[in-house]
Amino acid sequence: EADIYQTPRYLVIGTGKKITLECSQTMGHDKMYWYQQDPGMELHLIHYSYGVNSTEKGDLSSESTVSRIRTEHFPLTLESARPSHTSQYLCANSAPGTEEYFGPGTRLTVL
Amino acid sequence: GENVEQHPSTLSVQEGDSAVIKCTYSDSASNYFPWYKQELGKRPQLIIDIRSNVGEKKDQRIAVTLNKTAKHFSLHITETQPEDSAVYFCAAPDTGRRALTFGSGTRLQVQP
Numbered sequence: 505e506a507d508i509y510q511t512p513r514y515l516v517i518g519t520g521k522k523i524t525l526e527c528s529q530t531m532g533h534d535k536m537y538w539y540q541q542d543p544g545m546e547l548h549l550i551h552y553s554y555g556v557n558s559t560e561k562g563d564l565s566s567e568s569t570v571s572r573i574r575t576e577h578f579p580l581t582l583e584s585a586r587p588s589h590t591s592q593y594l595c596a597n598s599a600p601g602t603e604e605y606f607g608p609g610t611r612l613t614v615l
Numbered sequence: 616g617e618n619v620e621q622h623p624s625t626l627s628v629q630e631g632d633s634a635v636i637k638c639t640y641s642d643s644a645s646n647y648f649p650w651y652k653q654e655l656g657k658r659p660q661l662i663i664d665i666r667s668n669v670g671e672k673k674d675q676r677i678a679v680t681l682n683k684t685a686k687h688f689s690l691h692i693t694e695t696q697p698e699d700s701a702v703y704f705c706a707a708p709d710t711g712r713r714a715l716t717f718g719s720g721t722r723l724q725v726q727p
Contacts, residue, residue, distance in 0.1 A: 537714060544653070544702045547717045560712065594658060603649040604706075604715050606658040 506531045508607040510595050516613045517585055525580045525610045527595035536578040537604060539594040540564060547594070553578055585614045617642040617709035621718025629726050634692045636721045638705035641686065648688045649715070650679060651704045659704060663690070695725045 508529040517523055527536065534555040539547045549562030553572040567589075568582050582589060595607040618641040628634050640648075649664035665672045665679045665688065672679050676695075681688045692699055702722050706715040 535713070544655070544720070544722065546719050547659070547704065549714060552712070552714050554713070562714075598715075601647065603647075603661045603664060606660070608658055 508595060508597055508605060510593075510607040510610050512610060513608060514611050514613075516615065518615050519584075519586055521585050523582050523585055523612070525582075525593055525595075525612070527578045527580070527607060528576050529578075529597050529607075530576070531597060531599075531605070532575065533597040533599050533605075534575065535598045535600075536572070537596040537598075538562075538568075538570060538578070538580050539596065539606075540566070541592050541594055541609075543592065551580065585612075587614050589614050616711055617645060617707050617716040619705060619707050619716045619718045621705050621721060623721060624719065625722045625724070627724045627726060628695050630695060630697060632695055634695055634699070634723055634725075636690045636703055636705070636723075637687060638689070638707075638718050639685075639687045640707040640716075642707065642710055643683075643686065644710045645707045647708055648679070648681060649706050650677075650690050651706065651717075653702045653704065653720075655701075662703075692723075695723075697725050697727050699723060700725045 511526045536553045538551045548564035550564045550566040551570040594609045596604040598604045621638045646667040651659040652662045653659040676693050678691045702720045705718040709716045
């Protein structure tokens with residue numbers, strides 16, 4: 505079934521660790537996005553991509569980086585995790601002129 | 616860029632009453648307006664959307680209205696039920712960067 509997948513779903517990690525949150529899709533959409541969201545609060549766009557080899561920074565200043573080497577994958581990397589990074593991270597994609605479709609999210613806790 | 620404002624931030628209604636959530640946007644070139652529902656612990660999911668060539672769209676108990684002149688759009692939920700309790704987000708496209716700009720969300724609580 506065409507969908508968008510995120511791993512891990514939950515992650516607890518210590519300060520200073522490097523982490524990569526995975527996002528993959530089987531929908532073939534060019535545009536992909538990363539949002540940071542505290543539970544039930546605003547959605548903050550942190551990165552987006554128009555397609556392979558395209559990455560752009562969003563609104564929220566973030567110490568994360570992304571890559572888009574393949575259409576299917578859009579991983580998010582934190583070089584050095586801090587407690588302020590504790591949040592939910594949502595990956596999304598969209599087809600031209602349509603809504604954004606969200607993945608299930610990764611809930612990150614940095615101790 | 617696009618600026619989307621959403622009101623109210625919280626809304627409590629009795630079961631069976633109607634609920635209305637309002638949003639305004641700034642980019643007059645915007646032509647697509649989706650609404651998302653996010654239940655506790657789940658991802659935001661599209662519930663209804665409207666394009667700029669129509670003024671109203673209905674889907675059972677939910678409807679969306681659009682006033683392009685005033686640059687505002689609203690979500691209407693009739694005959695509310697406890698399972699309508701969630702956070703609702705409106706959105707409008709930022710035509711410059713081709714991504715949605717989301718409102719700040721409305722927490723709807725339907726009291727049984």
